[in-house]
Amino acid sequence: MSSKDRVLGRIRRALRDAAPEGEIPRDYLPVHGVRTPAARVDLLAAHLAEYRAVVHRTHEEALPALLTRLLDARGARSVLVPPGLPPHWLPAGGPTRVPDRAESTPYELDLVDSVVTGCALAVAETGTIVLDGGPDQGRRRITLIPDHHVCVIRVPDQVVDSVPQALPLLDPARPLTWISGPSATSDIELDRVEGVHGPRTLEVVLMGTQ
Amino acid sequence: MTGTYLGMPAMPATPRMPAVPATPEVPSFPEAAREAVRDGVLRANLRHATHTIRDKRARAVAELADWDRLRAAGRAVKDHTLRHLDRYLLQLEEAVTAAGGTVHWAADADEANRIVTDLVRATGEREVVKVKSMATQEIGLNEALEAAGIAAYETDLAELIVQLGHDRPSHILVPAIHRNRAEIRDVFRTEMGRWGRPAPGSLGDDPRELAEAARLHLREKFLRAKVAVSGANFMVAETGTMVVLESEGNGRMCLTLPETLISVVGIEKVVPTFRDLEIFLQTLPRSSTAERMNPYTTMWTGTMKGDGPTAFHLVLLDNGRTDTLADETGRQALRCIRCSACLNVCPVYERAGGHAYGSVYPGPIGAILSPQLRGTARAIDASLPYASTLCGACYEVCPVAIDIPEVLVHLRERVAQGGPATRAGIRVTLRPADGHTAERAAMRAARLLLDHPGALRAGERLLARARRLAPRRLPGAGRAWTDSRELPTVPPESFRDWWAARERSTPR
Numbered sequence: 001m002s003s004k005d006r007v008l009g010r011i012r013r014a015l016r017d018a019a020p021e022g023e024i025p026r027d028y029l030p031v032h033g034v035r036t037p038a039a040r041v042d043l044l045a046a047h048l049a050e051y052r053a054v055v056h057r058t059h060e061e062a063l064p065a066l067l068t069r070l071l072d073a074r075g076a077r078s079v080l081v082p083p084g085l086p087p088h089w090l091p092a093g094g095p096t097r098v099p100d101r102a103e104s105t106p107y108e109l110d111l112v113d114s115v116v117t118g119c120a121l122a123v124a125e126t127g128t129i130v131l132d133g134g135p136d137q138g139r140r141r142i143t144l145i146p147d148h149h150v151c152v153i154r155v156p157d158q159v160v161d162s163v164p165q166a167l168p169l170l171d172p173a174r175p176l177t178w179i180s181g182p183s184a185t186s187d188i189e190l191d192r193v194e195g196v197h198g199p200r201t202l203e204v205v206l207m208g209t210q
Numbered sequence: 211m212t213g214t215y216l217g218m219p220a221m222p223a224t225p226r227m228p229a230v231p232a233t234p235e236v237p238s239f240p241e242a243a244r245e246a247v248r249d250g251v252l253r254a255n256l257r258h259a260t261h262t263i264r265d266k267r268a269r270a271v272a273e274l275a276d277w278d279r280l281r282a283a284g285r286a287v288k289d290h291t292l293r294h295l296d297r298y299l300l301q302l303e304e305a306v307t308a309a310g311g312t313v314h315w316a317a318d319a320d321e322a323n324r325i326v327t328d329l330v331r332a333t334g335e336r337e338v339v340k341v342k343s344m345a346t347q348e349i350g351l352n353e354a355l356e357a358a359g360i361a362a363y364e365t366d367l368a369e370l371i372v373q374l375g376h377d378r379p380s381h382i383l384v385p386a387i388h389r390n391r392a393e394i395r396d397v398f399r400t401e402m403g404r405w406g407r408p409a410p411g412s413l414g415d416d417p418r419e420l421a422e423a424a425r426l427h428l429r430e431k432f433l434r435a436k437v438a439v440s441g442a443n444f445m446v447a448e449t450g451t452m453v454v455l456e457s458e459g460n461g462r463m464c465l466t467l468p469e470t471l472i473s474v475v476g477i478e479k480v481v482p483t484f485r486d487l488e489i490f491l492q493t494l495p496r497s498s499t500a501e502r503m504n505p506y507t508t509m510w511t512g513t514m515k516g517d518g519p520t521a522f523h524l525v526l527l528d529n530g531r532t533d534t535l536a537d538e539t540g541r542q543a544l545r546c547i548r549c550s551a552c553l554n555v556c557p558v559y560e561r562a563g564g565h566a567y568g569s570v571y572p573g574p575i576g577a578i579l580s581p582q583l584r585g586t587a588r589a590i591d592a593s594l595p596y597a598s599t600l601c602g603a604c605y606e607v608c609p610v611a612i613d614i615p616e617v618l619v620h621l622r623e624r625v626a627q628g629g630p631a632t633r634a635g636i637r638v639t640l641r642p643a644d645g646h647t648a649e650r651a652a653m654r655a656a657r658l659l660l661d662h663p664g665a666l667r668a669g670e671r672l673l674a675r676a677r678r679l680a681p682r683r684l685p686g687a688g689r690a691w692t693d694s695r696e697l698p699t700v701p702p703e704s705f706r707d708w709w710a711a712r713e714r715s716t717p718r
Contacts, residue, residue, distance in 0.1 A: 004315040010635040014536035028279040126503035178507035187368035188417040198459025
């Protein structure tokens with residue numbers, strides 16, 4: 001008998017006398033509170049900042065100048081760029097662009113200073129951005145190895161209130177990364193320290209339309 | 211080994227990780243706890259940590275007006291899944307396979323260890339990086355890999371502290387909760403160089419400095435790793451999606467950089483639908499780290515061309531879970547999502563610490579989970595249901611409403627009286643545990659006396675007259691009882707005699 005059959009057999013014997021269970025109550029709240037789109041974006045910004053992400057606000061025309069300034073301020077000499085990042089976001093003449101390529105080794109990525117991506121959506125109530133590996137976000141590892149991640153969120157369109165609102169918009173077949181503030185640990189006397197293995201600095205740009 | 215770091219990882223010729231001390235003869239809970247409560251540093255570390263996190267948790271939970279409804283829904287999803295566990299596991303296997311993964315079934319720890327060892331060997335690699343996982347600790351995977359000549363590197367900061375310190379984890383979420391910063395610095399200074407990049411010679415005890423030392427030490431391992439081993443917080447039957455919640459990014463490193471990913475997951479971790487995650491992604495972070503959301507959550511479904519590992523293996527682990535499922539009262543322990551909120555509120559855990567529980571699952575949940583997964587034959591497992599004051603705080607904070615006190619009482623009854631149970635899938639009748647024979651004899655004697663008032667009265671008078679001779683500690687089998695309790699002093703007169711005298715002298 002295979003282990004699969006053995007385990008399944010044990011489960012069936014264990015449940016022989018189990019009573020049928022009731023319905024799953026789904027009366028929990030889909031959203032906590034009623035917000036205007038602007039208030040939703042404000043809440044997202046507040047929650048991101050509380051977990052030590054650096055939040056900036058701009059509009060599409062001013063985005064290239066802002067990104068240039070952020071990369072300059074870090075002294076970034078190279079920046080990872082997902083294949084579908086809108087070309088006009090990063091003006092020519094800035095840090096060397098490193099394309100997101102399957103054949104890059106982790107060691108090569110470790111030499112890159114910064115990464116700029118979009119996102120799939122953001123969740124205001126938890127201060128979370130979600131990446132789904134889309135063309136403007138790239139492979140999971142490019143937002144992990146460089147020490148500086150700049151993520152651009154189109155507001156208010158990409159912002160939802162809550163986790164229950166976020167899940168139906170995501171495709172589980174894609175690799176998903178939920179990011180709430182930069183890498184952190186509380187393993188030493190429960191003192192929170194940011195930046196252990198993931199990027200030490202997470203900058204979030206809330207990009208509205210003008 | 212000390213000295214200057216020259217850029218090359220200082221690997222010993224044969225990589226041998228500090229193994230978790232093998233503890234075949236685990237002392238029972240009262241014995242182990244007696245040691246722990248005498249340790250002032252340990253108690254101070256634990257008290258500081260548990261009080262900090264329990265206060266933060268209460269604030270995080272209070273933010274959600276629908277907490278009670280989320281809790282009820284989480285409980286119902288888990289109960290429903292357990293009720294149809296066979297169906298959901300088959301659905302999960304199909305979905306994972308369709309997405310390019312391979313599913314293995316392991317009935318017990320040995321089989322799971324064998325499967326993982328063979329999978330690592332097949333890659334030709336001799337080392338693996340590990341994401342913190344209770345399931346792999348439960349089965350002793352690191353030791354099994356070491357015996358096969360494979361080095362397993364823990365990458366969670368707390369697990370690294372535990373591993374480098376030749377220590378055992380003391381908490382589900384914060385395994386090094388019992389260590390303070392000075393102790394951690396000492397461990398890093400003396401041990402890091404033996405397994406890779408040494409800690410800087412000037413390393414201080416500031417948490418930032420310590421985290422930075424861990425970052426540098428582990429980064430060389432992440433970047434070269436070809437094989438990773440993880441657990442999972444949830445597995446979605448409908449889609450085959452695996453979910454890991456973490457904070458540091460060591461999880462993301464292990465889950466996305468290596469070529470081969472092996473996940474060892476208890477069969478109770480499956481949930482039916484992707485939508486069900488909306489409940490647990492709200493309740494788990496708030497219950498465990500008291501955050502609205504943990505910094506990183508990774509979800510993956512099979513393999514994805516060009517992104518992440520090219521081979522994914524899922525090892526579904528039973529190892530006593532189906533035996534637990536067979537117990538009508540005890541099966542609710544399988545709802546556990548390993549948040550550790552029950553540890554942080556438990557007055558017994560706070561004083562005794564995690565090691566006293568003799569299991570990778572300490573605290574109240576460990577007191578009901580370990581004796582069910584392992585059976586109650588050993589002294590430690592027979593003593594765990596008694597490692598509680600039954601105050602009920604653990605039930606109050608549990609995000610999936612496990613009635614831990616109810617299961618504790620149920621397991622106490624099983625230990626004291628014996629009765630039917632399931633071990634390795636077979637129905638057995640347990641005998642009462644040895645230590646409880648005297649207790650049952652005493653109860654039988656008490657019943658005899660209470661049924662014969664004359665005998666009771668005579669006994670009481672005899673005892674009152676001989677009270678100067680009464681010992682402070684009971685001899686023989688009763689000694690265990692008086693070791694931890696004061697024997698009451700015998701009054702000069704029994705209540706019944708006093709009452710009778712009062713009735714005679716008081717005019718009606």
